[in-house]
Amino acid sequence: xxxxxxxxxxxxxxxxxxxxxxxxxxxxxxxxxxxxxxxxxxxxxxxxxxxxxxxxxxxxxxxxxxxxxxxxxxxxxxxxxxxxxxxxxxxxxxxxxxxxxxxxxxxxxxxxxxxxxxxxxxxxxxxxxxxxxxxxxxxxxxxxxxxxxxxxxxxxxxxxxxxxxxxxxxxxxxxxxxxxxxxxxxxxxxxxxxxxxxxxxxxxxxxxxxxxxxxxxxxxxxxxxxxxxxxxxxxxxxxxxxxxxxxxxxxxxxxxxxxxxxxxxxxxxxxxxxxxxxxxxxxxxxxxxx
Numbered sequence: 001x002x003x004x005x006x007x008x009x010x011x012x013x014x015x016x017x018x019x020x021x022x023x024x025x026x027x028x029x030x031x032x033x034x035x036x037x038x039x040x041x042x043x044x045x046x047x048x049x050x051x052x053x054x055x056x057x058x059x060x061x062x063x064x065x066x067x068x069x070x071x072x073x074x075x076x077x078x079x080x081x082x083x084x085x086x087x088x089x090x091x092x093x094x095x096x097x098x099x100x101x102x103x104x105x106x107x108x109x110x111x112x113x114x115x116x117x118x119x120x121x122x123x124x125x126x127x128x129x130x131x132x133x134x135x136x137x138x139x140x141x142x143x144x145x146x147x148x149x150x151x152x153x154x155x156x157x158x159x160x161x162x163x164x165x166x167x168x169x170x171x172x173x174x175x176x177x178x179x180x181x182x183x184x185x186x187x188x189x190x191x192x193x194x195x196x197x198x199x200x201x202x203x204x205x206x207x208x209x210x211x212x213x214x215x216x217x218x219x220x221x222x223x224x225x226x227x228x229x230x231x232x233x234x235x236x237x238x239x240x241x242x243x244x245x246x247x248x249x250x251x252x253x254x255x256x257x258x259x260x261x262x263x264x265x266x267x268x269x270x271x272x273x274x275x276x277x278x279x280x281x282x283x284x285x286x287x288x289x290x
Contacts, residue, residue: 010220010260011189012143013119015099017061019220021278022255024270025101025263026051026059027226028092030084031068044087051092058271062096063122063263064089064113065103069153069198081109086116093117101145107132114140124149124198127176134183144185145222146176148195156199165204166211169194173218191260193222202230209250212257224263225250248273256281 008019017023028051030044051062066084067076076084085102093100094117101120102113110121110133120143123133127146137144148169150159162168173192180190194208194215205228208215215221225231231246232238244266251262251270255277264270 008220008260009188010143010191011141011186012099013114013141015119015143017099017143019260022259022274023060023261024058024267024274025061025063025222025224025261026054026057026267027263027265028054028062028064028088029068030064030066030088044084044091047088048091048095051088051096054267055096055098057268059098059267061099061101061120061261062092063101063103063120064092064118065122066109067104069103069124071153071157071197075152075154078106078108081106082112085109085113089113089116089118093119099143101143107136110142111136111140114142119143120145122193123147124195125152126150126172128172128179131183134180134185137180137189138184141189143189143191144180145191145193146173146180147193147198148172148176150199153198159199160201160204162204165200165207166214169208170211170215170218173215177219187219191220191222192218193224196223196225197228197230200230202233205230206234209253212254212259216258216260220260221254221258222261222263223250223254223259225254226262226264226266244269252277 010017010019028047030047064085066081089100100118101122102110102118103122104110105125121137122145124147150156196205226247227240227243231243235246237243248269251264252273254262255274
């Protein structure tokens with residue numbers, strides 16, 4: 001681990017998250033229709049219990065979402081989205097002991113979630129040009145994840161066309177970083193996300209993951225590859241909840257390539273894998289200096 005990485009922090013309201021090792025973000029989907037676990041945690045009480053269990057398994061932070069963003073998912077009204085996420089965010093912010101993120105694309109949802117105790121906005125829509133969301137993040141002091149996507153969950157499948165996917169995603173993320181800075185959001189509050197699976201084919205996703213180290217040089221990088229369709233394509237597994245091995249493999253790769261955060265469903269398996277890899281890396285570093 002380089003000395004520069006050891007010193008990095010992610011400022012999220014009154015929290016400071018050290019980025020010296022890859023953090024694990026556990027997923028709490030309060031939805032009936034998410035691609036992997038839709039309906040399992042739709043009840044607020046079960047969602048809170050699930051989040052607490054993810055923390056017990058080793059999650060460093062939790063990401064709560066009330067609207068499925070799988071390709072073709074139906075759009076959820078703002079009132080319904082808030083009804084789903086607010087009780088869960090309040091409870092987890094009070095009880096979990098870890099930072100809570102709201103996975104949202106509407107500024108009003110983000111603002112209300114931050115008032116309820118979230119300290120990170122995980123913004124799935126292209127950030128550049130969204131002055132309302134920039135204002136929410138700037139005024140609250142929240143941390144923010146800026147993700148690459150084209151279109152919306154309802155239309156993005158038609159936008160998966162690139163001449164050079166890595167270069168084009170990199171340029172979009174650079175534009176989002178510049179826009180955030182122009183709107184008063186300090187760089188140490190920003191994490192970027194290449195948007196694996198969002199307006200991307202399997203080949204695009206593989207190319208982006210192969211370029212993890214390159215993208216991580218722009219800013220601290222979050223990668224969310226867990227259980228996604230491209231893993232099923234690569235491994236021949238149609239059922240999302242049976243893609244744990246492929247998901248852990250992707251998380252380990254991203255960690256070794258410098259990702260700051262991995263967003264996962266399977267926290268315990270990912271934590272175990274990363275602990276083993278860290279131990280081996282430490283031994284390798286020790287032997288190199290003997």
